Amino acid sequence: MLHSILLSVLIKPNSVSTFTHAQWNLLLRQASTAKMLTRIEHLLTEHKLLDKVPAKVQSHFYRENVKISHLHTQVKQEIQILNQLFKKNNINPIYLKGTAYFLTDLPLAKSRTFGDIDILLNQEDIAKIEIVLKCQGWISQKSDDHDQEYYRNFMHEIPPMQNMARGTIIDIHHNILPICNKNTINIELLKLNAFTAVQDSNVKGNVLAPEAMFLHSAIHLFHEGEFEQGLRGLSDLDILFQHFDQKEENFSQKLIQLAEKINQGQSLYFAWHYLNKIFERKLPKLATHFVKDFKKKVKLASLHDFIFFNMLISHHSSTKTWSFVLASHLAYWRGHLLRMPLYLLIPHLLKKATITIGESFSKKPKVSKLAADLVIPPQE
Amino acid sequence: MSHKNILKHLSRQEIDHQLNHQGLVLSIGPFVFCIQSNESSIAKNVQRIYCDFQVLTHDDLIDFYVTIKRPSGMRRFIRPQINFYCDDHCPFLPLPVSQAFPLLEWGMNWCIVQHAHRYLLLHSAVVEKNGKSIILPAESGSGKSTLCALLAQSGWRLLSDEMALIDNKDFHLQALARPVSLKNESIRVINQFDKHSVMGEVVDDTAKGTISHLKPTTESVRKMKIKGNAFAFVFPLYQKETSLTVEPIGKADAFMRIIKNSFNYSILGETGFNSVDYLVNHTTAYGLTYSDTEDVLAYFEQLVK
Secondary structure, rough: OOHHHHHHHHOOHHHHHOOHHHHHHHHHHHHHHHHOHHHHHHHHHHHOHHOOOOOOHHHHHHHHHHHHHHHHHHHHHHHHHHHHHHHOOOOOOOOEEHHHHHHOOOOHHHHHOOOEEEEEEOOHHHHHHHHHHHOOOEEEOOOHHHHHHHHHHHOOOOOOOEEEEEEEEEEEEEOOOOOOOOOOOOOOHHHOOEEEEEEEEOOOEEEEOHHHHHHHHHHHHHOOOOOOOOHHHHHHHHHHHHHHHHEEEOOOHHHHHHHHOOOHHHHHHHHHHHHHOOOOOOHHHHHHHHHHHHOOOOHHHHHHHHHHHOOOOOHHHHHHHHHHHHHHHHHHHHHHHHHOOOOHHHHHHHHHHHHHHHHOHHHHHHOOOOOOOOOOOOOO | OOOOHHHHOOOHHHHHHHHHHEEEEEEEEEEEEEEOOOHHHHHHHHHOOOOEEEEOOOOOOOOOOEEEEEEOHHOOOOEEEEEEEEEOEEEOOEEHHHHHHHHHHHHHHHHHHHHHOOOOOOOOOEOOOOOEEEEEOOOOOOOHHHHHHHOOOOOOOEEOOOOEEEEEEOEEEOOOOOOOOOOHHHHHHHHHHOOOOOOOOEEEEEOOEEEEEOOOHHHHHHOOOOOOOOEEEEEEEOOOOOEEEEEEEEEHHHHHHEEEEEEHHHHHHOOHHHHHHHHHHHOOEEEEEEEEHHHHHHHHHHHHO
16 A cells, blocks of 8 residues: 555644645645545644645635535525425435435535435336426436446436536435345335434435444445545545444444344445554444454455555555556456346446447547636526 | 746756656746646747746645646557646546647646636636726637737736636735737737737647737736736627727626626635625726727727826
8 A cells, every 4th residue: 555645644634733845735636636625624623733734725625615515505406496396296205425414414514525416215206206307307317228228227226317407416216236236235224214304494305314324325335346536435434433423322233233134244344344444443342343253254355455455545646556556457346246247247348348439439529528618607 | 935936047958857757836826836748849838938937846835736648558659649637637638739738728727717716717818007907808709818918018917818816805806927828810910019929839720720829928927926906897899890989888787797707606606796796896897899909009008097
């Protein structure tokens, strides 16, 4: 593992008090690429170290804060619109991930950007909500037949839908792991104890119970195939765990019980194991025991360690090594195999490759990707 | 900050060395760019156009790491292409190698537009005389850059050609004094207007036509740290063979036209509204139609008297 200055600040925030300008430059680059600038700012504020931060670096914190508050304004507006639609059609969705953290006002939300609104629905409501959204100007982002078929037959979600006027993207799930997989999750167990979070009187929505929220985040991270934001994923788990462990009674126990019920002990094991090994976090007794016991059950434990020790650090040219490159390839294949059994995966990848090659021969220009057009966003 | 060093004091060899290795660190207005590239056209143009700018070192704080390089693989040899990187991120499609320097300029604009939310960013040129700054917002092709270049070569201080940076805290204008991007016919117009104007290499067939960059005047670069006070908005429109006309623009209309030209008004929210509100209430706005160079220069002289 090559030295990641970002990781060392996450472990020991105090180290910034002796930083040279060159070290600040490196931290700025790594944190920016990992989408963790605001997280570093919050960490340094928490440790009363903000006065050690040069003004130039603070101005980069500032620009990210501007983007996050803009995002929150947009999300608020979108939730209000969506809630009206859902209510009219008797649909009761659960908001997931970024939107859920925002609705629940978790400390995490203040330092986390996200690109789309994720919701979880009963499978039988999907057809209805798709029509409702289409009537309101949302269109499916995947236009080719293969992608549509892939999502609908094998995945746990339908292709993302985008609002044509506002550009917002909504991801509609009926499960949290692909349905073609042998390890599907009994989603009703995860939905137990879901509750209505109130951001303010106009902005509310259902979210998963704390233990399900944490587990979903862990399941998501440890089933990924690409890890550009891997470090941020682990940091999400870190902040979520610290928060809930303080607020909830017997949080570790609830986590273990739910993980065992939905057969996701391994995701919980990975979460705790890497929080302990990478972030050097001290785990509660119950968690330590769980990790120790579970380790014996993990297949290819050292291979997983090799992959995740490399993937859950900052992804930046300054930290790239041969082992990182190897681990990325392994992670990619691991992610694919977790999504689909081999007999489905190979035809899928072949088909995707044919489509990609075909596209590279048709000279369709990609929109607004030319450097010369500095795009002024349309004003609402 | 380390000792003051101006780019023109560096030999071409030194510039090449820095560009090829760790990167050449330049102070440009409130930003510090680290530029890396092996392309000789980058070295040649940077040396010519940015010669008055201050060179910093890797021990200074750096805002943006930008790189211009060829993609790996066969495309290095067959009709070679070039990419722009902001740190590890490549936001654009590749362009032909001949467009390396315009791509660098566009990429640097992109960095500022994506990140500089301390400022209200307007797609405008800004020039100043007698302590009065004039903001010239305009769509591409309205003659904004030509007008800006004419004024800059007539002794006006150039604050910016591509974008106005209005500090959201004190509403002052922040200067950038980056090169003026001239297109097609206007390259010849400026060359004829001022025989001493220094321009970068002329690049044909870009998305904007033929392009060349005009070096900002030494005086403009030297005064880069001095902030400007917005005095007036002039919305220019070049129209062949018309006499000069000026029409005042009402405050409400000006407000709408300003936000239409903003890169980040919607992101800034209330802060952006307050900045535009301040500007509209502390300046006057005009619509200007012109064709004759002498007339238009006389108009601007009289405006800041």
